[in-house]
Amino acid sequence: MRNHPFVVVHAPDNRGLRAVSVGGKVVGKAWSEQGLRRLLGRAGVPPDVDLGDRTHMLWLGDRNDWPDRPRRRRTAAVVMALGLLASVTVLVRVGLADAFHALAYGGRLMGVLLLAAALAELVGVAAVCDYWGKRAVRFSGEGVLLAVLAVTGTNLVFLVMQIEGGDYTPYLWLWIALALWSGWALWMLGRQRVWRSIPYPKSFALGVAVSAAVGVASVAYSVMYVPYATPVKVPFGVSLGNPVVNSGRTVLQVPTHVTFRNEGSVPIFVVGTLWRVQGFPSAFSDKPNAMADWKSDLTASNSTLRHERSSPSHMLGAGVFVDAGSRLDPGDDLSTDITVQVPLHPDPGRVSLLASVSYIRADRCKLSNSYRDSLQYSWNPDSEKHEHVRDAPEWIAAPGDEFFRYDSRIYHSSEMLNITRSPDYASMWWVLPKGNDKAGFAKGDTDPYMHVDISRAPEGQEALAESEQEPYGMKTMYVATDQPVAQLLHKAGK
Known part of the structure; x- marks a missing residue:
């Protein structure tokens, strides 16, 4: 040899x-x-x-003594690495989305922290290969422990948010699986007493505690405090200006003004808007109206005038004053002026202007980019006669009523919330009802209205309760003004 x-x-x-x-x-x-x-x-x-x-x-020792169990050792390493990689995948997806696109500063900070946790877990995957191998790197065990603690902490945040929201998403099974995996991983590292080789255990524990506290504070700040502590300041009102009578004294031209601007620090998304002007032919009556008349008036218009007998209303104009899906940033002014033609024969009695707007807070949620393009009509817009081709759901309008609508998914302020909450959908229906014997408007006329809600499914009948819509900052506002035509004529004569 x-x-x-x-x-x-x-x-x-x-x-x-x-x-x-x-x-x-x-x-x-x-x-x-x-x-x-x-x-x-x-x-x-x-x-x-x-x-x-x-x-x-x-x-030194028995030559045949090779107590290694390669299958068990490699299986443990593979399971440890797979758990870390599963968490890394989620953290990178959520972290990138929130770091660059979260609607609030706290959400972006949380995205950065999640990316840092993902980086620590990636280092942990490399440490797993060494720690369950020859342990050539001195602190590979500590690297694995830090990565497992990162998975445990971030997964606990996701699981708590999922439970707090009360919604089911497929990610719930991932949080449960990672929770079970974390328990197994900590038990495995505990058996091997990894912490004994940590050179400064108190500093290590303090660093982990501080990181956890920063993460919890960021979630609370971005998800709870900022969106709920900052009020929305959106002045909204309507007014009738000084009218002008045409030369033939047959038409009264009434300028109307809708005030809509953002004077606060919170941007908003407009879900839908409506304005309408109606004429109410009316006459003075010496004989007071009876109880039956009061009930009829209150049923039709939520108000009654004892010595006024009103005929069914006529629509003088209607439309939208801000496109659905528009974003109103602080300082933006989308106020609108509209001129309405009021015929003087027959006497319309009085003119009523009503406007409504529905919006959501842009620091709590976001409409899908497809919202503006989701416009659908109940009629065929490409045909000459615009034939009716579709009915709205029965809880929105009667069969045969015309409408147009917008709808899309509504997203939360952060990707963390999106994956721990069920998807919700914002819908706006702008309806032109047809008259009937019980309608409060004249036969052959209409009285437009807007229906806005947030539901669990597109065109879903089950709208969210007010408490469920609160996280989106959903609000619908109505303003109105009413003036007799005689008063408008008096102004026009000055």
Whole structure:
């Protein structure tokens, strides 16, 4: 046999690794005889060395004692790495979305923290390979422990938010699986007493606690405090200006003004708007109206005038004053002026202007980009006669009523909320009802109205309760003014 340096194979350690010295120098560790031969080959020992040659080989302990369980060890490493990678995938997705696109500063800060946690977990994946391998890196165990703690903390935040929201999403099973995985991983690392090799355990624990506190504070700040502490200041009102009578004294031209601007610090998204002007032919009556008349008036218009007998109303104009889906940033003014033609024959009695707007807070949620393009009509807009082709759901309008509508999914202020909440949908229906015997407007006329809600499904009948809509900052406002035509004529005559 050729000469080679003296080899010493030490007794196995608690993980089954046997240290190997060649010529008095430790060259590595081996799990098995095959690994030993590969190690000796790299150290310059001939590959055909006789491992039983006592003149060149010294075995400290039983030569056949190789207690490593490779399948168990590799399975544990694979399960540990898969759990870390599953968490990394979620954190990178949520972290990137929130770091660049969250609607509030706190949400973006949370996105950065999630990306930092994902980076720590990626380092942990590399540490797993070393820690369940030869442990060539000194602090690989601490790296795995830090990564597991990061998964435990971030997954706990997701799970708590999911439970607090009370919604089911498929991600719930992931949070449960990661919670079980975290328990197993901490138990596994506890059995191996990883913390004993941490050089400064108190500093390590303090760092973990501070990171957790910053994460919790960021979630509370972005999800709870900022959206609820800042009020929306959106002045909204209507007025009738100084009218003008045409030369033939047959038409009264009435300028109307809708005030709508953002004077606060919170941007908003407009879900829908409506303005309408109606004429109410009326006459004075010496004889007071009876109880039956009061009930009829209150049913039709929520108001009654005891000495006024009103005929069914006539629509003089209607429309939208801000496009659905528009964003109103602080300082934006979308006030509108509209001129309405009021016929003087027959006498319209009085003119009523009503406007409504529905909006959501842009610091709490966002309408999908498809909202503006989701416009649908109940009639065929491409035909000459605009034939009716579709009815609205019965809880929106009667069969045959015309309408147009917008709808889309509504997104929360952060991706963290989007994946822990069920999807909701914002809808706006702008309806032109047809007259009937019970309608409060004249036969052949109409009285437009707007219906806005947030529901669990597109065109869903089940609208969210007020408490469920509160996180979106949903609000619908109505303003109105009413003036007799005689008063408008008096102004026109000045």
